[in-house]
Every structure is written in structure tokens, then in C-alpha cells.
Amino acid sequence: EVQLQESGGDLVQRGGSLGLSCAVSGLSFKIRNMNWVRQAPGKGLEWIAYISADSSTLHYADSVEGRFTISRDNGKNALYLQMSGLRDEDTGVYYCVVVGGGVALSFYYGMDVWGHGTTVTVSS
């Protein structure tokens, strides 16, 4: 069974920093591209960051570019999101997500496995 377990969510002050982790099991992590997707309270889904399987390609949403950094450790089957300069609008649930659909591994095919999410609250 594929499992994604996010951790690191916390209450943090505006302007502060926080690191999220995602432990992945049950699939060949080293060949899977990964996303972080977040959801503000009562709002819709927002994609924020992508990393290719070999870490050679990174993409960020404009809303987090320059403040957030996605990374991975294929030896540890782990995905990370380092966040700095946190703002009120960064509050929400952060999901670790495996890219792909069906037997395809590309971002063209959606996002087929989601973690349960970890909650980040930014407050003054």
C-alpha cells in the first residue's frame, strides 16, 4: 500500500520559517515526480511546487517563488518543503502528492496519490 505521511506543520509567526517533510513508502520513490499542494481554510486547492524524480527540474507557483524550496532525498524516500518569510496567506493544509495517473509518471497525467496533509498556521 502506498503511504505518504507529512509532518512538520505548526503554528509559526508571520515572517518566520518552517520545514515540512513527507515520508513515502509503498512505491518506487526515486522514479516519481512530486508536488506540494496546499489548501487554505475553506478554500480550493493550490499547487505550489514540483520536483522531478532526479531533482533536476523544479517549478514553483508565483505565490511562493523565492520563499519556499522543494527538495528530496531519494535514499530516504523523503520529500521536503522549506518555507521562509511566511505570510498569513500561507496558512492551510499542505499535501505531499505523487505525480502521475494510470501507469504514466508525467505531470501531464495528474496527481494520483495524496498524503493526509499537515497544517501550517501563520499568525502574528
Next chain:
Amino acid sequence: DIYMTQSPSSVSASVGDRVTITCRASQSIGAWLAWYLQRPGKAPQLLIYNAAALQRGVPSRFSGSGSETEFTLTISSLQPEDFGTYYCQQCNSFPLTFGGGTKVEI
């Protein structure tokens, strides 16, 4: 950026009803579209990818169609476990973007 617009934003339906949700893209995305269901308090799950391909394990009452800028998700006979919020997502290019969601409720 590609903007995704869903309609309706909410729909009231009963078990057994046929439900159709529309998603429009601000520019052509070919067939690079996915649909998700998010049940209350849960993470989203992938239903449809490549506009019309059913993700493994998803019941056949779900179907997707469309291309370029207009897409449709149809639930042929709504079941109790189908209530929640549905999102479309364009998979054509970064930044990946979602529609605002369609809440399907009783």
C-alpha cells in the same frame, strides 16, 4: 497562467441522479485535464486523467469528456460516497492550476 473555471459552483442532487460538471480553460490545453473528488475532511483523490481516462479503482459511473478548452465530468448515478467537492486541474503546463471547485451536496 491558465485559468480554470468550473460550473456550477454547487449542485444539490439526490442518490441516483445524473450530475454533470463543466470546466473551462482560459486557453487550449489539449486533453491534459484531471478531475478530483475531495470528500469532507479528506485529501483529494484522482478520478480522471487525460480528460477521459478513468483512474484505476474509480467506479465506471464516473466519466470525463472534452478537449481544448471545454471539459465535462459526468456521474451517471450519484451514490452516497460521491458527495463532496470536485476539482478540475489543467496538466498542460506550469503553473499547474485548479478550478474553484464544485460542491455536490444532498
